Amino acid sequence: MATEPLTKEVAGSCVDSYGSAIGMPQLCFDWFPNQIFWLVITLVVIFLVLSRVALPRIAAILAERQGTITNDLAAAEDLKAKAVEAEEAYNKALADARSEAQRIAAEARAEIQSGLDDAIAKADAEIAAKAAESEKAIAEIRAGALESIQVVAKDTAAELVTALGGEADAKAIDSAIDAQTKG
Amino acid sequence: MATETTAAEGSSLVFHPMDQFIVKPLFGDGAVGMFTITNVTLWLFFAIAAVVLLLVLPTSKRAIVPTRMQSVAELTYGFVYKMLEDICGKEGVKFFPYVMTLFMFIVCANFLGLIPTSFTTTSHFAVTIPLALAVFLTVTVLGFVKNGAAFLGLFWVSSAPLALRPILAIIELISYFVRPVSHSIRLAGNVMAGHAVIKVFAGFAAVAVISPVSVLAITAMYGLEVLVAFIQAYVFTILTCVYLKDALHPSH
Numbered sequence A: 001m002a003t004e005p006l007t008k009e010v011a012g013s014c015v016d017s018y019g020s021a022i023g024m025p026q027l028c029f030d031w032f033p034n035q036i037f038w039l040v041i042t043l044v045v046i047f048l049v050l051s052r053v054a055l056p057r058i059a060a061i062l063a064e065r066q067g068t069i070t071n072d073l074a075a076a077e078d079l080k081a082k083a084v085e086a087e088e089a090y091n092k093a094l095a096d097a098r099s100e101a102q103r104i105a106a107e108a109r110a111e112i113q114s115g116l117d118d119a120i121a122k123a124d125a126e127i128a129a130k131a132a133e134s135e136k137a138i139a140e141i142r143a144g145a146l147e148s149i150q151v152v153a154k155d156t157a158a159e160l161v162t163a164l165g166g167e168a169d170a171k172a173i174d175s176a177i178d179a180q181t182k183g
Numbered sequence B: 001m002a003t004e005t006t007a008a009e010g011s012s013l014v015f016h017p018m019d020q021f022i023v024k025p026l027f028g029d030g031a032v033g034m035f036t037i038t039n040v041t042l043w044l045f046f047a048i049a050a051v052v053l054l055l056v057l058p059t060s061k062r063a064i065v066p067t068r069m070q071s072v073a074e075l076t077y078g079f080v081y082k083m084l085e086d087i088c089g090k091e092g093v094k095f096f097p098y099v100m101t102l103f104m105f106i107v108c109a110n111f112l113g114l115i116p117t118s119f120t121t122t123s124h125f126a127v128t129i130p131l132a133l134a135v136f137l138t139v140t141v142l143g144f145v146k147n148g149a150a151f152l153g154l155f156w157v158s159s160a161p162l163a164l165r166p167i168l169a170i171i172e173l174i175s176y177f178v179r180p181v182s183h184s185i186r187l188a189g190n191v192m193a194g195h196a197v198i199k200v201f202a203g204f205a206a207v208a209v210i211s212p213v214s215v216l217a218i219t220a221m222y223g224l225e226v227l228v229a230f231i232q233a234y235v236f237t238i239l240t241c242v243y244l245k246d247a248l249h250p251s252h
Helices: A029-163 A170-182 B039-056 B068-088 B090-113 B125-154 B162-204 B211-248
Strands: none
Touching: A029 A170, A029 B039, A029 B068, A029 B090, A029 B125, B039 B068, B039 B090, B068 B090, B068 B211, B090 B125, B090 B162, B090 B211, B125 B162, B125 B211, B162 B211
């Protein structure tokens, strides 16, 4: 920007009268105090900004994020355990229900069986009773028949005796017939 | 970079590649005293502003899910923190604000220097030498405070044959004292050389026939300088970490 010649005092020993550098401006010791002074201020400011504000804040953010991630993972683990638990409970309920159903079916079967047994027993008893009755009736009939046979036999015997010209002794005939039919 | 475009006096090509490094007062035309507000002051303060813009403002919301700029701040933090922790171990972590200050200042100053017509503070030895000397003094004082005389074991290579050890000690001693020199000149030299080369190419652009080539060359150099700006900040910081490690664990 320096287009017109500068005075020696303004330019210093490192810049020629046209504002161009003489040699390396890096080696111009006239400027060292200025550069070092402002550098130190800059570094101190950056150091304070970093150590007081930026770095603790970023460290806190990172720690918080790490914490959140850890918590979320733990929560996920928890939920997974709960899901497994729920599945187990479901399976258990299912098994219980199945065994209950089996029990009920067995009960019903037993009930039906016992009813059936009862009915069969009843029917058997009825049949037995009927058979006994019938037998009794048959025995009566048979007895009746025997009696009739004796009467008929006595009558026939008496008649025969008379027909043969004998005297029908009722008592003798009766005892004879009784003896014959008893055996 | 180029604060002046005094291309030609007359018809011949005139190069002033170093004029961009001239320190001058911002207000008035007086001489540069210690407290004069100069272009150095301006661009150093821009570096402070850049640090605040990068690390303080984007993190003000403290979002769990970061915005882009907050991510940049966090990644920068993580980058330097991991570098320091990897090299120095847990003990080195308490120097993190110091190392971070160096890294942020250098990286911001380097990139600000890449803005055309800006002033590159880190191209000056007056800036890099205090930085390197500060590291050197910190490491030396810290080494003796933490380890006492055992810090001298740094120069006594116990794994070498006994006869070689005095010679190695001399070499180690020299290399130790050369550290601040190489540390500072590496940074300023790289930055200054790149900027000066760009300025030389810019001077050639005054000739119409060469100017396309010149513009291409400037573009290429600029790309290289972007790399250099970051790499030199990284190198400066990682060397600081390595030197700190020597102070914390002086044994080889």
